[in-house]
Amino acid sequence: MNVKIMVPLALVIVVLVVLASGFYVVDERQQVIITQFGEPVDAAVTDPGLHFKVPFIQTANFFDKRFLEWDGDANQVPTRDKRFIWVDTYARWRISDPQVYLERLRGDELTAQSRLDDILDGETRNAVARHDLVEVVRTSNRQPDTSEVDEEETGVLDEITTGRVDITEAIQTIAGPRLLELGIELMDFRFKRINYVDEVQRDVFDRMIAERQRIAQRYRSEGEGEAARIGGEKERELQRIQSEAYRMHRRPVESPTQKPRGSTRTPTTVTRRSTLS
């Protein structure tokens, strides 16, 4: 082939390749920071679609734009009232400032996760240690529903001044600004699971058993008591019925003509009626 054609053709191809390497696609899920020799230029590209950068010189660094998960390890933490519990937490976060995120954490999610571990686990430990167990477990001062079973069986809910949500929100308030310095926005932080450590759990089970046995005992004695009361009532009724019949049997005979105005007869009739009821 002719060199005259070959050279421009090659040039065109090279230019096309270079240009093509300048284009990049940003997905709905992504945001991009363009760096030039490692230095970020401009703000993050967050709107999805086709974008262009200077080929070769600039690099596109892709980050997730979505809410990301953080799942804390279950930690054994003592509460203020000296009970040991496992606290398992989770959080949702997102890269709110990819530029800072890139600078401070090298844009590496593993690094980010471990920083989240450090901050959130530490704050969880602090917060839980500052509160009683009941405050970590409960959310509100809702009172138990005693409409169907009485209070003794239903149990009592202790009053709290701070609740689960207050505590997690407090943790979020403390951890939030610290994470913001890393380009991370903490969207939500929650206690996922709270459980007793094994030794405590055994004690709790024993207590639950004792509690139930107490209730069972009450039922049994209630039954016996009620049965005895009914027995007594039966005896009394029997005596009353029989004696009243005897009294009526022995009462002075009155003339039927007296009946209409008979003031003496009316009370006896009433007593007799009550016997039958």
Add this chain to the structure above:
Amino acid sequence: MKFRVFDNDVDLSDFLPPDIPMKGILIGIVLVIGLVTAWNTVYQIEPEEAGVVLRLGKYVGTKNPGLHFKLPFIDQMVRVPVERQLKQEFGFRTEAAGVRTTFSPAAFLGESLMLTGDLNVAVVEWIVQYRIADPYAYLFKVRNVEETFADMNEAVMRGVVGDRTVTEVLTVGRQDIELNAQIALQELCDQYENGIRVEQVVLQDVNPPDPVKPSWDEVNQAQQQRDRLINEARADYNSVIPRASGEAQQTILQAEGYALNRVNRSEGDATRFKSLYEEYRRAPDVTRRRMYLETMGRVMVKVPGKVILDEKAQGILPLLPMDGLRRSANLVGGGGD
């Protein structure tokens, strides 16, 4: 294969198809490209799905079920089952639809064991049914949506259970818990913008922890026992009291009957006496005389021998037949003495 070909030093030209015209090859290539393009252009959305279309990574729309076209290679389509009811299980796993196989519960105790508000422990199993209401949010707002949703469920359920006593959780509070969990979960979904609509939270088995179970059964038993004792006492009461009151009634009625009998009879006598008295009062002489005569008439017939004298008679002696009179006097005297 390839190596052997080289080892045997086969002439590769042998494998070329004999003498196909360039035109034919070109047509073939165009045809293949055309087919691939067509394959990439037309797509069908099933009735239960929605298709989310991205053009060079940018969201351009959601397609409803039916046949659709897109730009080949540039557009990307993601199917989202919006109409399907999805389900997550906590504390157990269904292995196959229809046959519910629960694995060893211990394996999922982590999910189901939770603290109640009175610092007791309950094992709560539940399912959540949900639907993808907003495919865009579902796909692009949250990474690992399903896993996140599971975490949300656990946190919410524990929050709700943590505000109730163990008795409430295990007995009366079920519906209340389901409802509250559903509301709280939906709020959280809205906050996360994950596009999920929570249809229903349904509690499955809710139990006390295994070591505590026997004592719960004991309470149930005691309750039954109480009811049984009370019922027995009532039965006893019922077997005695109605009969006794019936018998008492009988005594009274009998007595009343006797009284009535006496009263009526006496009244009958009294009425008769009264009418007599009335007559007597109106005409005492006549009545007295009538009574005398009636009485005499009644009495005299019983007397065998009668001697009737005039009150002016001087002596009775001449008329006295001694033997006959004595006999009858003896008879009368026998009654009188």
